Amino acid sequence: MAPDEKPVEPPKRIEDFRYDAWDSWNSFAPGASVEFEMEAGGSKMRQVKTLDSKRPDAITVKSVMILKIGDDENRTESDETFLKSRGGPAQCPSCKKPVSSHDPGTFSRERLKIGDRDLDCVVWKSPARDCSGKATTPVRMWYCKDVPGGNVKTESEHWKMTATRFDPKK
């Protein structure tokens, strides 16, 4: 155990909250979408994510980033593929230890208005240090299962990303 590593505390979870990208898209049909406004360093961008295809073990989501420059729109398209979890304990990508041995951060609840909907969200605040003991910039993320992709807002010191509308297309 590294000197900075604290003994394991039970996670302060709300209703066994656990985010999984595949799960958070799987309850929606192709065409379901969510639109974000992103703000960083004084500039604003839009991002639209749309569920493109569903296979039994993989979901593909198309993303379009839209940056307005004067009257022009600069569009960047990309694909993301999420694989179904094979179960078993999740592994930390940086230290390869089970994620359950890590500081889970803190959870709370908040209501957010997205488009014309009031949503009950779970808010996760990242731990102050990563698993190597290094201090991190705090990140807060808002989650709601009613929104495709499950993530409705992310906020850090110098940037934020907020869902402005969504289409669940169930």
Ligand SMILES: [Zn+2]
């Ligand atoms: Zn780790």
